[in-house]
């Protein structure tokens with residue numbers, strides 16, 4: 001696929017990470033099944049699609065609190081209100097669609113790239129902030145790296161994402177590699193952003209013409225998430241645990257108990273241990289979800305990843321330690337789901353192959369719904385085993401031409417000719433799910 005067809009450059013990786021990932025996608029097992037050209041094309045498509053946002057934003061509907069139709073309606077009203085405030089326009093329409101296969105998921109099309117004319121005043125933001133803008137966020141002041149010299153509240157500006165992390169804070173005329181993400185209006189003067197004694201907070205640029213229009217869920221119907229059942233949640237980061245507690249409270253879910261704890265140490269040897277908090281006795285849980293810390297290389301949109309190969313490769317051993325805990329905590333007859341949001345073999349299919357070898361009590365199970373692609377070749381798994389895995393591989397169904405509209409020009413059409421089910425199930429972030437039964 002020619003690079004110039006793509007609205008953004010391919011994701012920038014360190015050369016060692018690029019080569020490592022290329023070897024993942026062009027491995028011996030893959031080459032025995034498809035041509036070198038086909039494998040290469042899939043890899044190049046992955047690099048292109050990772051820098052673009054997925055086709056749809058998904059929200060889980062709290063169907064224990066209201067019907068799907070009611071939530072769809074209320075969400076539509078809230079988002080209309082939000083857009084009215086942002087664009088000062090009266091003629092607002094918001095499309096919200098039920099997921100064609102998952103009964104408690106609503107889908108909101110991400111519209112873009114839209115034909116937005118660049119302005120002469122430029123604001124540069126960090127790459128992470130730029131990615132957030134592409135997912136519907138405004139620019140928060142701490143993410144701003146550079147503004148015009150005399151930028152004042154109310155000025156119209158074009159916002160660019162700093163691709164190489166080279167823009168210094170407070171820069172006035174950045175000449176490095178950058179990508180346009182849309183136009184906005186300054187909510188602060190330059191001096192408030194860079195010359196204040198206190199750490200700067202709040203929205204710095206309100207996006208009025210983002211290149212990709214995607215609703216912002218900041219504060220929108222906070223109870224619109226999904227009932228999980230009786231859940232013990234562990235995370236070693238205190239802030240994450242606080243967030244889980246806040247979400248559980250907002251959702252009226254008293255059955256979620258969140259603990260700040262190192263999960264590697266979550267099994268105790270004392271069977272008489274009180275099970276209120278960690279560590280827990282072996283075989284205490286009917287189900288375990290190991291949503292593992294991972295290299296995150298499936299996240300979209302992401303135009304740059306600054307991690308080196310050592311960092312990328314550090315997750316496999318950590319995941320294996322967590323896997324040991326998960327298997328020990330699970331009852332016989334219980335279900336273990338392992339998931340990541342990355343595209344490497346070492347954190348996905350290789351982990352499955354390792355787990356099946358290491359824990360003879362585990363077998364792979366079918367998943368319902370099965371809407372992703374099957375697992376990738378390269379880790380020695382059989383075709384039957386690969387079919388039981390779900391690898392969401394956006395590069396398989398994605399083309400830069402689709403991201404631009406049929407004639408190759410940026411489009412304002414919210415309705416894509418690609419069927420909704422394809423966009424909802426294929427044009428996603430890259431992630432991976434394996435489901436095991438412990439016998």
Ligand SMILES: C[S@@+](CC[C@H](N)C(=O)[O-])C[C@H]1O[C@@H](n2cnc3c(N)ncnc32)[C@H](O)[C@@H]1O
Nearest residue numbers: 234235236237240261262263264291292293294
């Ligand atoms: C993919 S995220 C899980 C996200 C979670 N499912 C959610 O919805 O918020 C992985 C999490 O694992 C946590 N983590 C990493 N190592 C850990 C450990 N040894 N013990 C507990 N949590 C850990 C990280 O802090 C991170 O929040």
